[in-house]
Amino acid sequence: MASDVKNDIKWGIAPIGWRNDDIPSIGKENNLQQLLSDIVVAGFDGTEVGGFFPAPEKLNYELKLRNLHIAGQWFSSYIIRDGIEKASEAFEKHCQFLKAVNAPVAVVSEQTYTIQRSDTANIFTDKPHFTDKEWDEVCQGLNHYGEIAAKYGIKVAYHHHMGTGIQTKEETDRLMANTDPDKVGLLFDTGHIYVSDGDYMSLLNDHIDRVVHVHFKDVRKKQEDDSRAKGLTFQQAFLNGMFTVPGDGDLDFKPVFKKLVENNYKGWIVVEAEQDPDKANPLEMAQIARKYIDNNLISQFN
Ligand SMILES: O=C1C[C@@H](O)[C@H](O)[C@@H](O)C1=O
C-alpha cells in the first residue's frame, strides 16, 4: 500500500540553516520567532528542536501561534563513554522534553569518538571505528533507549552520521541487524550517506521497513570534491558549501520520495542543510526547497 501523500507525510525544515548548534556564533541574530515565522512563510509544517529553543511551555506557545509542530530532536548519545545506565538517564530526560512538545521521534547518534566537531580531523578519512565489544554495548544500549522511548510514545530514530562509528552503509547494516526492529528505527539522511558512500538508494532500499524519520540534505558535488581534496573538517566542509537544500544541489530526491511513498511511509521528512546563513539566506533556501518538493516530488503523485 502506498502513503497518502497529503495526509501521511509532514514536511519540516531544520533550524540548522538559520543557526548551527555546533558553531553558536553562526546565525545568532536569528531568534526563535524569526525562525518559526520564516518556516510558516516558506510553507512547512514544522521543525526539529534546536539547541537555542526555550522550555516546552514557551516553545509550545510560539508553535501554536503559527500552527507549527515539532518533528523531533537530536540526542548526542554516549553509551560507550558513559555506560548504558548513565546514558539512559540522559536519554530519559530527553524523552520527557520530547513528550512535552509532542514530538514523535528522538534522533539518536552515538557520539563517542565522533570527529564531527573536531578542528583538525579530516571528515573524509578520520572516522572512528568501534570494537566488537563497543558494537555490542551500543546495540544493547539502543534497544534499551527504545524501551524508554516507548513509555513516552516516542520512537528511536538512529542517525547514521559522517565522522562517527556508525556512518557507512556497512555500519548501518550492522546496527540494523543487531538491534530490535520494534525498539530501534532508522533515520535516513540522504546527504550523510551520499558523502560517506557515494550512493543513497542502497541504504534506503535495504532498510525501508526500519525508516521512521527522514532528513533531506542535498550535496553540491563540486564543493564536496573540493572539501575532500583539501581534507577539510566537517565544519569547514559545510562552511565550504558542501550541503544545501533539495533542488539546489546534485542529488535526485525523486526516487527517494517514490520509494518512501510506495512503501507507505508515514511521518516527517525534514529538509536539513547546514550552511552559513550569511551566504545562504535561510528563508530563500527554505523557499527553494519547498518549490522543489511541490513541483518535483509531490507532483509525481498528483
Ligand atoms: O541531523 C543532523 C543534526 C546535526 O546536528 C548534524 O551535525 C547534522 O549533520 C545532521 O545531519
Ligand SMILES: [Co+2]
Ligand atoms: Co541529519
